[in-house]
Amino acid sequence: MFSGIVEATGKITGIKRYQQNIDFTVSCPFGAELTIDQSVAHNGVCLTVVRQTPEGYVVTAMQETLNRSNLGLLNIGDEVNLERSMKPDSLLDGHIVQGHVDQTGTCTKIEDADGSTYYTIEYDPSQGNITVEKGSVAVNGVSLTVCNSENGKFRVAIIPYTYELTNFHNIKVGDKVNLEFDIIGKYIQKIAAAYLKK
16 A cells, blocks of 8 residues: 655666566665565556665566556666555555556646646546546556546646656656556446446
């Protein structure tokens, strides 16, 4: 379980493909503190530390993860948002983020907001995911508040602190981002759909 409050960014220092899996080697400020079997969110994707290396640690992404996220697009040197899992006594500063990416979206517009930055994200609504005005969404693992919610499209505002601390400063128009929609909204939507079928 995560909160969507990114601790730091890490750099991809190694990529090894085998069968349908990819091992990513990551370097980050807290790499030496991690232990094998620990969960870390990478651009919002929960992955398990499987090995420690002199330059950091290694995680494995399977094909299902690669299909649903932008991890398969990563290259050596790319920056990823990182968050260790919450402790039971942690403050929930963001929102409940599971680390299970629902689908990717595409950044279609970046606008200056006189100090902050607006990002417009479009996604395929046929997968059943929705946003609501002032609701929560995780974009590349960052807990954000939705504004201008439309079918298959929403906008988020990024303050300078978040822009600098996360990999939002690298996102360009046309880039793919990982989306995890609000878990409460997903449950309500599924219950409502089942009820309407009756």
